[in-house]
Amino acid sequence: MEVTSDHSFALAQAPLPVTDAKEKATLAAVALGLLALLGAAFDDDGERARLSMYVALGLISGGTLAWAWYKFGQGEAGVKQNNLWLRASTSRGAIAWVTGLVLTGFYVLLYWFPQYLENLIRTLDPFSQALRNRAADQWFLYGTFYTLAVLLMGGRALWKYRHSRYQLIRTLSVMFFQLGFAFLLPGLLLFFQQPEFYFSYFWPLKYDYLFPGGVADLVKNGGLGVFMVFWGAIMSLVATPILTYFYGKRWYCSWVCGCGGLAETAGDPYRHLSDKSRAAWRWEVRLVYPILALIVLITVLLWVNQLYGSFLGEIGNSLNKFYGFAIGAVFSGVVGVGFYPIMGNRVWCRFGCPMAAYLGLLQKHFSRFRITTNGGQCISCGNCSNVCEMGIDVKQYAQRGEPIIRASCVGCGMCSTACPRGVLNLENAPREGRYQASQLIHADSLRILS
Known part of the structure; x- marks a missing residue:
């Protein structure tokens, strides 16, 4: 009679645990949702495409939340590495590269070939009409997907880090600001025929808010537009230094910013991929501070042109167009999010974001x-x-x-x-003694008694 056992006496165990049936079911729901989304993208029948979109969003949302609850909500709370360096999806393996290519491809289509997303865009027309009183466009599609990613993966983070009050509040904060201030409120402003405005984004990240053209467009909308200009200027030039002095750059980068919100939620599985080498740090310094200097220069040039009769010609506008393409689109979108599975979740924040550079200087020297x-x-x-x-x-x-x-x-x-x-x-804490190390007991201070 053959005796079998579930236990192994081998010294070397399999590096990865077997995915059980329940987890496979939740992941299958997500996979079916992605297939339905693909169907909506290529279906020329509007009604059928819209039905496919709703089914896709339902399956992806339900499957993701169910997976997060089952994966992180059932066991003991605490930060676990979960074989991140052994999984192809989180260790720059084949799955990671495919994911990166899909994300990068989506951003390329979104910025430069939106006509190929037309079927997906049209499926959101009823939602866009209800929220904004106008038909959907590629940016509404992007905002919907972006916000959904923050909310769903935020749910995952709430389960995963439920033992930490700080992480729970921080995650709820980025979910709140993305949903309320970066998605619903701008849509409602459009519904009431007011300028679309993102109260949670400030110059130099949302650089055009302090450009002469952006200021003029807001001011011509009357009192609310004037308040928006005032809000942007005060938050960028007054509130940001004050808040950073007391709380560091975390008040914005980890609690409010939508870029940081996506990184902290959807990008959380890739945080360990950030390069810790000195060479990476040198590239960080070489890139992020010149980008900050560039956007400051562009802002100054545009205002000089505005105040002194455009004597600089098209220099300011040309730099603006270059910045919008190279930094605002390629770096922040295509690279900043598309490279999550390869370079980590804060590629944009670390190497390209001018707001992060601005806050970082304040944090290091004055906070x-x-x-x-x-x-x-x-x-x-x-x-x-x-x-x-x-x-x-x-x-x-x-x-x-x-x-x-x-x-x-x-x-x-x-x-x-x-x-x-x-x-x-x-x-x-107070700045006095800010760089002072904690007291250590060195080996030379100990007397070993024999």
């Missing part, structure tokens, strides 16, 4: 924010560095008990959440 470390408790597990999406080797600071004061840090707090020893702490 009270820092991450303090208790080096005496560090066990060098590396969890903190692994989850840092901004390419900071947090472990090196923790081992030496040095505070982390980096311009790139977005204050997501994931390093502190992942630390099993409570070594890292996010603080808004």
Whole structure:
């Protein structure tokens, strides 16, 4: 009689756990939803395409939330690496490359070939009419998909990090600002025939809000337009330095910004892919600060042209067009999101975002924010560095008990959440002694008794 057992006495176990039937069912629902979405994209029959779109959104939403609940909501709470470096989807394997190509292809179509998305766009006409009182366009399609991604993957983050009050509130915050301030409110403004305006985006990220043409377009809409100009200027030039002084750049990059919201939710499975090398840091400095300088220069040139009779000719407008194509479209969209599965979820924030550069300078040189470390408790597990999406080797600071004061840090707090020893702490303490390391007990200070 043959005896079988579910237990193995082998020293080497299979590196990846077997996906059980329930998890496969939730993933199958997502896959069917993507197939239905593909059908809607190529179906010339409007009614049938719209039905396919609704079915697709239902299956994708239900499947994603069910998978997140089953995957992260059933076991013990806590940050688990879950074989991220062994899975093809999260370790730059074949699935990651396919995902990156699909995302990149979508952005290319969205920016330069929207006619190929026409069937998908038309399926959202009833929704767009109800919200904005006008037909859908490619940007409404994008906004719908973008917001849905933040909400669904935000649900995943709520289950995954349910043990951390900080992460729960932060995730709810980015979900709220994306849904309310970056999607519903601009749509309602259009419904009431007011200018479309995103109250959660500021110059220099939303650079045209302080351009002469953008200001003129808003002002001609009367009192509300004037308030919008005032809001943008105050938030960019007054509120941002004040809030960053007290809370660091995290108040915006990890709590409000839609780019950061997508990175923290949909991009969370890829945060460990950020390059921690010194070479990557050098490229970060070489790119992000010149981009900030470029948008400042363009803004100044456009205003000089406006105030002094366009004596600079088309220089400002030409730079504006170049910036809009190279940075506003290619970098922030195609590369910034399309390369999530290959370079990590904060590619745009780390290497290209002028708002992140602006906030980073304020944070490093004028802010009270820092991450303090208790080096005496560090066990060098590396969890903190692994989850840092901004390419900071947090472990090196923790081992030496040095505070982390980096311009790139977005204050997501994931390093502190992942630390099993409570070594890292996010603080808004007074600036005095900001760079002072924690007290360590060195080996030379110990007397070993025999």
